[in-house]
Amino acid sequence: MVSLGERRPPAEAAGDEAAGDLAALAELDEAVLLGGLRERFLRQQVYTDIGDILVAMNPFQPLPLYGREVSKQYQHHETGTLPPHIFAVASRAYHAMLGRRGGRPQSQCVVISGESGAGKTESTKLLLQHIMNLCKGNSQLEQQILQIKQNEFLDYLIFKSVSLGFL
Numbered sequence: 001m002v003s004l005g006e007r008r009p010p011a012e013a014a015g016d017e018a019a020g021d022l023a024a025l026a027e028l029d030e031a032v033l034l035g036g037l038r039e040r041f042l043r044q045q046v047y048t049d050i051g052d053i054l055v056a057m058n059p060f061q062p063l064p065l066y067g068r069e070v071s072k073q074y075q076h077h078e079t080g081t082l083p084p085h086i087f088a089v090a091s092r093a094y095h096a097m098l099g100r101r102g103g104r105p106q107s108q109c110v111v112i113s114g115e116s117g118a119g120k121t122e123s124t125k126l127l128l129q130h131i132m133n134l135c136k137g138n139s140q141l142e143q144q145i146l147q148i149k150q151n152e153f154l155d156y157l158i159f160k161s162v163s164l165g166f167l
């Protein structure tokens with residue numbers, strides 16, 4: 001959903017020949033795609049765009065990607081100016097829901113899919129965390145999201161389809 005640009009969060013600052021949006025590459029086949037994802041993963045760049053799809057790779061370790069500062073950066077950024085991130089997806093859905101950036105207000109749906117242990121639950125929590133930050137001041141929306149967060153059936157809101165794991 002977003003591509004690499006000028007301003008980058010710290011984790012992406014140290015060199016990034018591997019493209020943030022693989023769909024922007026002139027040639028894209030399975031080998032290029034897997035190579036690009038692998039290269040980024042080795043640099044701890046766990047998020048990669050492929051056009052409108054965000055690929056999130058599970059780092060299985062805490063990374064400094066989710067702090068308040070990073071969340072702030074992604075709240076009102078222009079599409080394409082920051083590296084791919086789950087917060088960018090959340091921001092895009094949030095602003096589109098409210099009809100900002102040109103469109104009319106519309107319900108939004110984010111499908112989070114992956115094999116067991118891929119990180120769907122964590123991604124959902126991060127998505128909601130960022131949306132909570134975005135809707136500070138909108139108490140009705142905040143309450144609605146808090147209700148979702150407290151819902152023990154949160155997992156059932158996630159599409160748990162099994163995808164092929166290549167890496």
Ligand SMILES: Nc1ncnc2c1ncn2[C@@H]1O[C@H](COP(=O)(O)OP(=O)(O)OP(=O)(O)O)[C@@H](O)[C@H]1O
Binds near residue numbers: 058114117
């Ligand atoms: N972004 C992340 N950063 C660090 N660790 C993560 C991240 N995402 C997932 N993990 C780690 O991977 C584990 C499994 O993730 P999670 O529970 O989200 O997977 P899941 O896809 O929901 O699995 P299942 O379908 O089996 O419920 C987490 O407990 C956490 O330790």
